[in-house]
Amino acid sequence: MAILHIVNKSPYERNNLASCLRLAKAGAGVILIEDGVVAAADGGKFSGMIKDAMKDLKISVLGPDLDARGISRDKVIEGIDVVDYGGFVDLVAEYDCPQSWL
Amino acid sequence: MKFTVQVNEGPYQHQAADTAQQFVRAALEKGHEIYRVFFYHDGVNNGTRLTVPPQDDRHLQKGWTELAEKHGIDLVICIAAAQRRGIMDPDEAKRQGLDADNIAPGFRISGLGQLIEGGIQSDRTIVFGD
Amino acid sequence: MSTVKKFLFLNRKAPYGTIYALESLEVVLISAAFEQDVSMAFVDDGVYQLLKGQKTDGIGMKNFSPTYSALGDYDITRLYVEKESLEARGLTVDDLMDLKWEDEDDDWAEKDSIIVVSSAELADIMEQQEVILSF
Numbered sequence: 001m002a003i004l005h006i007v008n009k010s011p012y013e014r015n016n017l018a019s020c021l022r023l024a025k026a027g028a029g030v031i032l033i034e035d036g037v038v039a040a041a042d043g044g045k046f047s048g049m050i051k052d053a054m055k056d057l058k059i060s061v062l063g064p065d066l067d068a069r070g071i072s073r074d075k076v077i078e079g080i081d082v083v084d085y086g087g088f089v090d091l092v093a094e095y096d097c098p099q100s101w102l
Numbered sequence: 103m104k105f106t107v108q109v110n111e112g113p114y115q116h117q118a119a120d121t122a123q124q125f126v127r128a129a130l131e132k133g134h135e136i137y138r139v140f141f142y143h144d145g146v147n148n149g150t151r152l153t154v155p156p157q158d159d160r161h162l163q164k165g166w167t168e169l170a171e172k173h174g175i176d177l178v179i180c181i182a183a184a185q186r187r188g189i190m191d192p193d194e195a196k197r198q199g200l201d202a203d204n205i206a207p208g209f210r211i212s213g214l215g216q217l218i219e220g221g222i223q224s225d226r227t228i229v230f231g232d
Numbered sequence: 233m234s235t236v237k238k239f240l241f242l243n244r245k246a247p248y249g250t251i252y253a254l255e256s257l258e259v260v261l262i263s264a265a266f267e268q269d270v271s272m273a274f275v276d277d278g279v280y281q282l283l284k285g286q287k288t289d290g291i292g293m294k295n296f297s298p299t300y301s302a303l304g305d306y307d308i309t310r311l312y313v314e315k316e317s318l319e320a321r322g323l324t325v326d327d328l329m330d331l332k333w334e335d336e337d338d339d340w341a342e343k344d345s346i347i348v349v350s351s352a353e354l355a356d357i358m359e360q361q362e363v364i365l366s367f
Contacts (some may be wrong), residue, residue, distance in 0.1 A: 001359045003157070006228075008121075019244070019276055024318070025355045034117045063126075085128035092226050093103050099364045102110065102231040102244070108251075108365065143255055182258060214262040221363040222235050222266065229366055 001029050002095075004095035008034035009101070016101040019053055021049065026056035031088060031096050032060040037069060042077045054079055059087045104137045106220030107128055110231030112147030114155070119148050122222045122230040123165050123216035130173055138176045138220040139166070141209075143231070146184045149177065151206035163206050170208025178216045236297035237270045240358065242366040243278035247296070248288065253281045254296050256367035261299075270309035271280060272303075279317050282328040282346065297329065304333030304345055311345045314354050 005024050009016040020030060031039050032055070038063040039046050050059065058067055059090050060081040066073060073082055083091065107126060111118040126136050141148050155165050169175045179189055188204070191211050195203040205211065221227045241260050247253040263270050274282060282298070288295040303311070311331065316326060331345035349357065358364065 001361075003359060003364075008117075010189045015276060022351050023314075023355045023358060025359055028359075031359070034121060064110045085124045086132055088125060089134065090130050091229055092105070097361055097364055098226060099242070099358065100231065100366050101230040102229065102366050110367075123333045142259075143251060181253060201287070212261050215265065217259060217365075218268070219265045221239060221365070222237055222268065227363045227365070231366075 002029065004031060004098045005092050006030075006098055006100040007032050007036040007039070008100070010035045010038045011049075012038065012044075012092070015069045017046065018049075020101045021053050022055075024053070024057055028061065029030060029058045029091055031060045031062065031067055031091055033088070035069075037061050037065040037071060040066065040080050041075045042073050043075075044048060046071040047077060050077055050080075060087070103226065104135045104224040106137050106217075106224040106227045108227065108229040108231075109139060109145035110143040110229065112144040113153065115144070116232045118230040119145070119162050120129060120160070123156070123162065123169070124232070125228070130169075133213070134139045136169075136171045136173070136175050136180055137224045138216065139169075140217045141179045142183055142217065144183075144187065144215075145187045145231075146179045146187050149184075149189055149206050150204045150208040152204050163201060166195060167198055167206055167208040175208075177229050179205070179209055179211045180217070181211050181213055184211055197232060236267065236269055237362040238360060239263055239271070239363045239365065240361040241270070241272045242255065242358075242364055243272065243274050243281055244276040245367065246280040247286070249291055252367040256365075257296060257299055259365065260303070260308060261306060264308060269311060270308050271357070272308065273312040273314070273357070275317050275354070276315045277317075277321075278328040279313055279321060279323060279328075282311070282313065282331075283323075284327065284329045300331055304331065307333075309333040309343070309345050310347060312347050312349050312354055312357060314351060315346060315348050316351050318348065354360070
């Protein structure tokens with residue numbers, strides 16, 4: 001059983017991403033949505049944490065939320081998969097159980 | 103695949119209802135079934151027909167109503183959460199001796215059991231909130 | 233309904249500042265009627281929900297913490313508390329309410345409902361679930 005972790009908060013404001021990564025097991029997926037997408041941009045304080053996590057976890061980010069916030073797709077950390085809402089649905093179907101870090 | 107979607111926040115204050123609605127539309131486009139959308143906490147505020155957003159803004163309640171009308175999606179508002187926040191259907195308003203109701207077309211008010219039942223019947227249950 | 237699914241209610245918020253903890257508890261109680269495999273987890277500020285000595289007279293809100301003691305009667309007997317979250321807040325299990333349930337398969341022996349687990353153990357528990365409702 002693998003979980004799809006959904007993170008919708010900025011790590012600069014709240015601890016949702018940190019808690020998610022603490023409790024995510026190797027093989028799980030993480031999708032960053034809403035304000036959570038800011039963690040996908042390279043060069044920030046949390047980029048190292050994301051890159052570390054990518055060794056064990058597949059990380060995706062919701063493209064429309066990046067675009068809305070003016071985060072250019074070429075700023076996204078290499079290896080993070082940019083998906084649209086359809087891709088989000090596919091991920092929820094692909095993993096066994098979604099978990100939203102609210 | 104069958105999905106149950108839980109919405110924990112009202113419209114406009116948080117993006118949760120927007121994301122949930124986009125998710126539901128995308129899931130339908132992909133041929134999935136939305137077994138139920140369950141509105142809990144402030145999410146019950148998605149179901150008042152009295153919201154009047156500016157004309158150039160999206161109308162979230164109408165978006166839900168349209169999904170119910172076009173795709174027969176079951177939109178369920180939690181009764182306990184709704185009573186606290188003043189979301190009333192005609193029967194409940196009458197039972198409480200209130201002078202008005204405000205539930206939007208396509209929504210129904212029911213118990214929390216509908217959320218659990220949705221979780222049992224669906225392949226995936228996904229929560230959108232703050 | 234014959235299907236039994238594993239439901240986990242994950243709580244990460246302190247009580248009273250927002251309504252999430254109270255309304256989470258309301259769902260948990262309802263879930264008992266469906267005879268599912270239900271457990272709860274308390275992570276981050278969610279651990280504050282279980283603190284003993286809650287007194288709400290001064291804020292004019294109902295103290296709902298006694299409800300946690302009733303969970304055992306609803307066959308909700310596993311309340312996982314993340315050790316790392318306790319430690320980060322300077323808390324130990326002794327700061328939490330003493331919640332018990334009676335095991336009818338073991339001559340009604342009283343057992344602890346609160347189970348302190350490490351992050352790694354909780355991650356394993358989460359992976360076994362079929363529905364995770366987070367509050």
